[in-house]
Amino acid sequence: MSIAILGAGAFGTALAISLAGQHPVTLWARNAGDMQRSRQNAHRLPDCPFPDALTVTDDLRAALSVQTVLLALPMQQLRGFLHSNADLLARKTLVACCKGIELSTGAGPVEVIAQEVPTAHSAILTGPSFAIDIAHGLPTALTLACKDAQTARALQQQLTTPNLRLYRTHDTIGAELGGALKNVVAIACGTAMGAGMGESARAALMTRGYAEMQRMAAHKGADADTLAGLSGFGDLTLTCTSEGSRNYRLGLSLGRGEVFDGTITVEGAATARAMAQVAKDAKLEMPITMAVAGLLDKSLDVKTAVHSLLTRPLKEE
Numbered sequence: 171m172s173i174a175i176l177g178a179g180a181f182g183t184a185l186a187i188s189l190a191g192q193h194p195v196t197l198w199a200r201n202a203g204d205m206q207r208s209r210q211n212a213h214r215l216p217d218c219p220f221p222d223a224l225t226v227t228d229d230l231r232a233a234l235s236v237q238t239v240l241l242a243l244p245m246q247q248l249r250g251f252l253h254s255n256a257d258l259l260a261r262k263t264l265v266a267c268c269k270g271i272e273l274s275t276g277a278g279p280v281e282v283i284a285q286e287v288p289t290a291h292s293a294i295l296t297g298p299s300f301a302i303d304i305a306h307g308l309p310t311a312l313t314l315a316c317k318d319a320q321t322a323r324a325l326q327q328q329l330t331t332p333n334l335r336l337y338r339t340h341d342t343i344g345a346e347l348g349g350a351l352k353n354v355v356a357i358a359c360g361t362a363m364g365a366g367m368g369e370s371a372r373a374a375l376m377t378r379g380y381a382e383m384q385r386m387a388a389h390k391g392a393d394a395d396t397l398a399g400l401s402g403f404g405d406l407t408l409t410c411t412s413e414g415s416r417n418y419r420l421g422l423s424l425g426r427g428e429v430f431d432g433t434i435t436v437e438g439a440a441t442a443r444a445m446a447q448v449a450k451d452a453k454l455e456m457p458i459t460m461a462v463a464g465l466l467d468k469s470l471d472v473k474t475a476v477h478s479l480l481t482r483p484l485k486e487e
Contacts, residue, residue, distance in 0.1 A: 182242025353438025360421020
């Protein structure tokens with residue numbers, strides 16, 4: 171069964187490489203010509219050659235001749251793309267492969283799909299994964315969240331490869347929030363490490379950040395067990411401890427007072443701002459999220475942000 175992947179960033183390319191070992195895969199990209207000639211994505215994922223079963227095209231209509239479509243697009247661009255191509259995407263199975271919350275609405279990717287392409291079967295693929303690991307065939311486990319049980323089982327079979335193991339859940343809200351909010355905590359952890367605060371501070375931020383993730387998930391009606399799984403705790407662990415994470419690297423830059431490369435997509439930045447507003451409106455206690463949003467908006471400096479966290483009222487854990 172053929173699969174289309176829309177978006178040739180590092181993660182979309184890595185999924186295409188892995189899945190092409192099992193099925194014919196079409197990778198849609200605006201710069202398809204370079205990849206067609208070199209048989210690799212030299213800009214986003216160099217030295218990872220494409221399998222023979224992987225076709226690259228810039229023809230969206232041709233790419234969408236299949237039923238299963240993976241949307242490896244930046245979260246903040248997802249709605250516009252779906253809106254512009256709703257007719258082509260109607261009644262297909264659309265799997266979001268982005269981790270974030272829409273800044274303008276506070277919606278997650280599955281919710282955005284449902285709003286823009288209501289006839290589609292929607293799902294999200296998320297969890298602890300670096301593109302380079304998937305492309306190199308290293309063992310990776312992910313969460314596949316889909317409200318429809320039959321669709322979930324079919325996708326689980328279709329998208330599992332020898333190195334990519336999928337666990338399914340019906341809790342799309344929990345999976346969305348876990349994948350999005352862990353990026354905010356990763357920025358906080360990177361900031362602490364960049365500012366020289368040490369490993370103990372990072373451990374504290376991860377732990378208290380996880381409590382904030384659970385708090386928001388409960389507010390949104392998610393299952394707490396989902397946050398304890400791959401899409402929550404698992405992804406949090408990976409993203410907060412490795413410079414392979416763009417969100418963590420952004421935090422390092424903030425902590426060191428360095429300028430971060432603005433061409434790099436960092437989903438946690440928009441998510442922090444969106445979730446800070448949700449928390450404020452709902453009167454939810456999310457001090458780490460609020461501090462990260464303040465750092466990004468430059469309404470707080472690192473010293474002030476740390477002071478605000480350390481001087482919060484003492485309480486039980």
